[in-house]
Amino acid sequence: MSQLLHFNAFEMNTVSHINHGLWVHPENRRHEYTDIEYWVETAQLLERGLFDAMFLADVVGTYSVYRGSRDAAVERGIQIPNNDPFLIVPAMAAVTKDLGFAVTFATTYESPFANARRLSTLDHLTKGRIAWNVVTGYLPDAAKNFGLSEQVTHDVRYEVAEEFLEVSYKLWEGSWDRDAVVRDRERAIYTDPRKVHEIGHVGKYFTVDGPHLSEPSPQGTPVIYQAGSSGAGKLFAANNAEGVFVSSRTLAEVAKNVADLRDLTEQVGRGRDAIRALASINIVIGETEAEAKRKTEEVLALRDVHGYLVHIGGGTGIDFSAVGKNETLEFRGRGHIESSEAAHTRDAKANGAQFVIDKLTDPRGDEFFVSGTVEQVADRVEEIAEATGVDGFNLVQYLSPGTFTDVVEMLVPELQKRGRYRTEYTEHTLRERLFPGRGSQLPATHPAAAYRGAFGGE
Numbered sequence: 001m002s003q004l005l006h007f008n009a010f011e012m013n014t015v016s017h018i019n020h021g022l023w024v025h026p027e028n029r030r031h032e033y034t035d036i037e038y039w040v041e042t043a044q045l046l047e048r049g050l051f052d053a054m055f056l057a058d059v060v061g062t063y064s065v066y067r068g069s070r071d072a073a074v075e076r077g078i079q080i081p082n083n084d085p086f087l088i089v090p091a092m093a094a095v096t097k098d099l100g101f102a103v104t105f106a107t108t109y110e111s112p113f114a115n116a117r118r119l120s121t122l123d124h125l126t127k128g129r130i131a132w133n134v135v136t137g138y139l140p141d142a143a144k145n146f147g148l149s150e151q152v153t154h155d156v157r158y159e160v161a162e163e164f165l166e167v168s169y170k171l172w173e174g175s176w177d178r179d180a181v182v183r184d185r186e187r188a189i190y191t192d193p194r195k196v197h198e199i200g201h202v203g204k205y206f207t208v209d210g211p212h213l214s215e216p217s218p219q220g221t222p223v224i225y226q227a228g229s230s231g232a233g234k235l236f237a238a239n240n241a242e243g244v245f246v247s248s249r250t251l252a253e254v255a256k257n258v259a260d261l262r263d264l265t266e267q268v269g270r271g272r273d274a275i276r277a278l279a280s281i282n283i284v285i286g287e288t289e290a291e292a293k294r295k296t297e298e299v300l301a302l303r304d305v306h307g308y309l310v311h312i313g314g315g316t317g318i319d320f321s322a323v324g325k326n327e328t329l330e331f332r333g334r335g336h337i338e339s340s341e342a343a344h345t346r347d348a349k350a351n352g353a354q355f356v357i358d359k360l361t362d363p364r365g366d367e368f369f370v371s372g373t374v375e376q377v378a379d380r381v382e383e384i385a386e387a388t389g390v391d392g393f394n395l396v397q398y399l400s401p402g403t404f405t406d407v408v409e410m411l412v413p414e415l416q417k418r419g420r421y422r423t424e425y426t427e428h429t430l431r432e433r434l435f436p437g438r439g440s441q442l443p444a445t446h447p448a449a450a451y452r453g454a455f456g457g458e
């Protein structure tokens with residue numbers, strides 16, 4: 001665990017991302033997600049707060065399990081409307097120098113070739129501040145938007161993802177030698193063709209010849225983020241990820257997930273310190289305890305219970321509108337997010353479905369919900385980090401950008417005083433910020449490094 005805590009800001013190019021119902025709050029600018037000014041100002045705020053990165057979630061389908069229809073999601077703005085996360089990054093990059101951007105892209109539906117080129121382009125434009133949050137998708141109707149007749153099953157999605165990454169690594173690490181571009185004005189040679197290679201990938205799911213069309217970008221492979229927590233998901237993270245979102249409602253579960261991940265990264269030869277583990281956290285800070293309580297009650301009063309049920313329906317595959325209060329639920333492998341289905345059916349089995357709903361909509365029993373004065377919040381943040389072994393946090397919003405503003409203006413200075421937060425950016429690529437002193441490229445122990453020179457170079 002690093003001494004300095006890492007902070008990512010959890011965002012999505014949409015109206016209602018995680019905490020539903022709050023877009024109606026008079027101080028919430030959430031509905032401005034279609035305005036470039038919202039993104040530019042939020043990025044500047046996060047850079048002022050010396051955040052590692054803005055993390056942009058994404059889905060490419062709709063939430064249609066609740067009441068067997070997408071109508072509730074559409075009516076309440078639950079991740080729909082939802083715009084493309086990639087396209088807002090250049091505007092934010094142009095007004096910042098150091099803030100990173102982690103963009104979500106699913107490996108189940110589109111081509112690795114086009115995605116690799118898009119990410120290389122962003123890594124160039126940002127001078128090495130890009131991460132890719134690799135997801136496999138969980139909304140069945142997404143599959144039908146991309147020519148598939150039905151959703152690919154959970155573990156097969158991870159198998160496709162492994163090959164998707166293999167192709168991407170070949171393009172980023174092996175297709176161009178890092179010194180291929182010579183830019184020799186006297187001889188009018190831009191690139192040495194002997195140093196640009198086809199990858200000739202023929203696999204089970206993808207066939208990609210290459211070469212990659214982008215020249216090597218500052219980080220080569222962008223920083224890989226991931227959030228798998230099923231068996232298949234953890235193994236995928238251990239093999240590939242550098243930043244892992246560990247999401248659970250108890251400290252003990254997160255501590256176990258972090259320990260499992262570090263054991264696995266060691267087993268696959270990457271070492272115990274190969275990942276930065278980040279826990280999702282909800283924070284409400286007040287000048288006084290009374291103000292924190294008032295702010296908490298204000299956001300809780302607006303929470304949209306149906307909105308949360310829409311969200312969890314998409315996550316677990318369970319339609320909570322059709323479940324009785326005391327009903328128990330079984331894990332059936334419904335093909336959405338398996339770890340989420342497992343956690344919620346476990347709770348429902350022990351305590352009934354209403355317990356799950358209450359837990360979902362009232363964060364006060366959640367060990368990752370922190371509310372209080374800045375000193376109380378800082379104490380708790382430190383306690384969570386000690387108890388779980390996480391390296392930092394993924395900050396969820398209530399108000400946009402009000403939650404970020406409070407953290408930047410109040411919590412960051414307090415953590416700096418305690419020596420737990422950076423006082424300036426010292427590394428400029430995102431990878432070096434996560435792993436200071438290790439360079440901007442993936443280490444030799446990462447599987448992507450095996451493709452360097454593999455296609456006839458170096």
Ligand SMILES: Cc1cc2nc3c(=O)[nH]c(=O)nc-3n(C[C@H](O)[C@H](O)[C@H](O)COP(=O)(O)O)c2cc1C
Nearest residue numbers: 057058104135137227228229230233245247338339
């Ligand atoms: C903090 C966090 C952010 C996530 N963001 C996305 C996302 O933007 N899009 C997506 O399809 N899945 C997202 N997921 C879901 C994960 O990709 C993954 O499916 C989930 O953590 C469950 O893992 P499992 O499939 O191994 O059970 C996110 C998960 C977490 C914990």
